[in-house]
Amino acid sequence: MKIMGLQKLTLLDYPEHLACTIFLGGCNFSCPFCHNRDLVNVDPQAPTVDEDDFFSLLKKRQGILEGVCISGGEPLLHADLPVLISKIKALGYLVKLDTNGSYPERLEQLVNQKLVDYVAMDIKNAPDRYAMTAGLKELDLAPIQRSIAFLKQGVVPYEFRTTLVAEFHDMEAIEAIASWLEGDSPYYLQCFEDRDTVIQQGLHAPTREDILLFQKRLQTKIPHTYLRGL
Ligand code: SF4
Numbered sequence: 001m002k003i004m005g006l007q008k009l010t011l012l013d014y015p016e017h018l019a020c021t022i023f024l025g026g027c028n029f030s031c032p033f034c035h036n037r038d039l040v041n042v043d044p045q046a047p048t049v050d051e052d053d054f055f056s057l058l059k060k061r062q063g064i065l066e067g068v069c070i071s072g073g074e075p076l077l078h079a080d081l082p083v084l085i086s087k088i089k090a091l092g093y094l095v096k097l098d099t100n101g102s103y104p105e106r107l108e109q110l111v112n113q114k115l116v117d118y119v120a121m122d123i124k125n126a127p128d129r130y131a132m133t134a135g136l137k138e139l140d141l142a143p144i145q146r147s148i149a150f151l152k153q154g155v156v157p158y159e160f161r162t163t164l165v166a167e168f169h170d171m172e173a174i175e176a177i178a179s180w181l182e183g184d185s186p187y188y189l190q191c192f193e194d195r196d197t198v199i200q201q202g203l204h205a206p207t208r209e210d211i212l213l214f215q216k217r218l219q220t221k222i223p224h225t226y227l228r229g230l
Helices: 051-060 081-090 106-112 129-135 142-152 172-179 209-217
Strands: 003-010 019-024 067-071 093-098 119-123 158-164 187-191 225-226
Touching: 003 051, 003 106, 019 093, 067 129, 081 093, 081 106, 093 187, 106 142, 129 172, 142 158, 142 187, 172 209, 187 209
Parallel strands: 019 067, 067 093, 093 119, 119 158, 158 187, 187 225
Antiparallel strands: 003 019
16 A cells, blocks of 8 residues: 655644654545645656655654544545554554545444444535535445544544534534534534645635534534544
């Protein structure tokens, strides 16, 4: 499996743990607000991180770093992900997985095999806006629903998270999300930041005032709704 990027140290990606992050290429979504355009549409000639170098780093940092975040792209696209994670876990690291929830069987398999310690799943939008927000013409929501239901069982620590974009999220969408996810799940709202590397230019962050209103409304049905990086 090709590792497309490596951030050697992150204080933010893995809650309460010092970690590094690897980025795997390819994604089944094409969210217009995605920052990682080059990880979604991967150039086969793009440079990659040598797997041996990555594992040398993990060996060197044992006792300093606690975790490895696996991000993308969509990491669960890769059927051989369990092999990579097993090697990481063999060195004693915690593993956090970022996912868009499209591959519930693979997610369940990793959790049941105790190969992941924390899962962050994106909730792109309310069900009736999901496809549009994922940059697709249509989308079967059943796998997303199944991933949500699985994580809500609490078999593994997890969070849901949404990147708020003014063009996609309004109070109507927020109310639909609140009804959809209702319960005790940890739910993080993060704000879109424009960058040169986004898939679609010209998008905007909602105002801080709107975000606070969204949080308040969400907390009526999802009490553990928090803001991240705001
Ligand atoms: S935001 Fe995530 S799910 Fe969406 S295109 Fe980017 S990597 Fe894929």
